[in-house]
Amino acid sequence: MRGSIAAVTMTALLTMFSAGAQAHDESKYPDWSGQWRRPPGIANQFDTSKPPREGQKPPLTAEYQAIWEANLKDQAAGGQGTDPTYICIPDGMPRAMNVIFPMEIIVMPKTTYILIEYLSMLRRVYTDGRSFPEDFEPSFMGYSIGKWVDKDGDGRYDELEIETRLLKNPRAFDASGIPLHEDGKTVVKERIYQDKTDPNVLYDEITTIDSALAQPWVVTKKYVRELRPLIWFESICSESNQHVRIGKENYMVGADGLLMPAKKGQLPPDLRHFTESKGEATGATGEPKR
C-alpha cells in the first residue's frame, strides 16, 4: 500500500514538473544573467581583433571579394552597398552577435534566449535535444540548436555549443557590407563560455561556414558584463530612419521633410503613377533612367 502511495506520489510530481514547465536551475547552469556589452574600444566590426572595413580581410571567394569591393566603392560614393540594415532589416546571424546594443541571456533548461536590444532581435537556442526541422521557413536569426557541455566535469555546465541554420537574406557580416552567399546556406557554429578567471567576461567563438567564403571564418567575440545598475533602452530603427528606399534606389529625407539624393548626381524617383507629376517620369523598374 505504502509502495503504491509513493509510486503514485512520484508519478504525480514528475508529471507536474515535466508538463511543459521550465524553471531556471542555478545549480546546473552557468550564471550568464545581466547585461552583456562590447568591451570599451570595440566597434561594430565582425572580427574584433582586426580593424574595420578592408582591415577585416575576410576569407571571401574571388566572386564575393569582387562584390564586396564594389560595395565599398558604392559606400564611399554615399550609397549603402550590400549592407541591408539601413532600411531597418535586422542584422541576422552571425552579425547579431556583434552586439551593437547590449544583450541579455536567459538560460532555461529547454531553451536559452538571447535578447538583443536592437531591431527586436530575439534568438531562441533550443537545448531540448531536438533535431533540425525538415521544412522550416528561413529567418534572419535562423534556427538554433544548442547543447550544454560540462567541460571540466564539475557537474555544472560551462559551455553552450550552438549550431544555427535556416537563414534568410539579405545579410552582411558588418556595416562594411562583407556579404554572405545569396544561397542562404550559411551554417554558424558557436561556443559560448565564460572566462575562467573573470566571470564577468563572456566569449563567443563563432565559426561561419558559407559559400561566399573560401574557408570557414572563425572569430572570437568578447563581451563584458555590466556591473552598474542596468538600464535597457529601446533602439527602434524605424523611428528616426532618414533613409527611404524606392525600388532599388536609396534616398534620404532631409530635416525639412523633403526628399533628397543620397549620392552626387542621383536622379529623382520615377513619378509615373502620379496624375500630375512634378518630377521626371523617366525611370525603368526600380532604377531611374539617365
Place this chain on the structure above:
Amino acid sequence: MACRSSFAIVALAGLFVADAAAQDFLLKYPDIVGQWRRPAGIGIQWDQSKPVGPRQQAPLTPEYQARYDANLADQRAGGQGTDPLGKCIPPGMPRMMSVIFPMEIVVMPNTTYILTDYTDPRRIFTDGRAWPKEVEPTFTGYSIGKWIDEDGDGRYDVLEVETRGFKGPRTFEASGIELHDDGETVIKERISLDKTNKDILLDEITTIDNALTRPWTVTKKYQRERGNVVWHFNHCAENNHHVWIGRDNYMVSGDGYLMPVKKNQAPPDLRYFQSSQK
C-alpha cells in the same frame, strides 16, 4: 513491498535534492510558460468583446474623439490616420498585448519576460524595486510586477503589473484610437490563469490616460498552444511598402515605383534633385 516503497521514496528524495531549487521554483510560480495566442475568431481589436473601430466605444475625451474621427476619415481615404505601425513603429503598450503574433512568457525570480516575434521584449521586474527617479520613455514602458498568492495555497496565481514611462505615438489598435501625446499613460494589469482551464490566460488591463475620460478596462484572453510550437520571426521593415516623405505617406508598387495612397495625391517635392530643376 516495503523495499519498493523505500526505493521510491529514496528516488523521490534524490529528485528533490538534485533539482531542489528548480522544483521549488515550479511549486512557487504558476505554469504560464509557453506560447500564447489570440483565441480563434479574435481579431486585432483592443477590447476583444467588441468589433474593431468605432464600435469599441473608447471612452475618449472630446478632443481625442475628434482626432479619432479625423483619423477614420483619413483611413477611409487611403491614409494611415494616426496608426503609426505603417512606419514600423512598434505597437508599444498596451497595444502589444493584443498579441497579433504569438507571445511567450518566461518567468524568472526577478523578472518576467514577455517575448513576441514582432516587437521588443517586455521586462516586468519582480525584484521588489521602486520606480526609478527618471525613466527613459519607451514604447513598451517600464514595468514593475508583484506576484500574489490570492487563494493562499502557497503558489502564486496572479501577476500584478504597473507600467509607466511611455513615449508616443501609440494607439490601442489599427483603427487609430490614440493615447495622449503627453506619454503619461499608466497601465495596470492582472495576469492569471483561468481557474477552470489552465490553457487559458487572462490579462485584465486597465489603461489610465489623459486621452480617456475614465480608466478603460478590458480583459484579454489567450490560448496556450499545446501542439508543435513554432516561432516565426515577423519583421515589419522587411516587406513594408509604405514610404513616408516628410508627413506624407506613399506606397512603393510591386514594380518599384512610388505611387499615391490617396486619390489625386500630389507627388513629393523634388527640389533637391538637380535634374528636376531643369
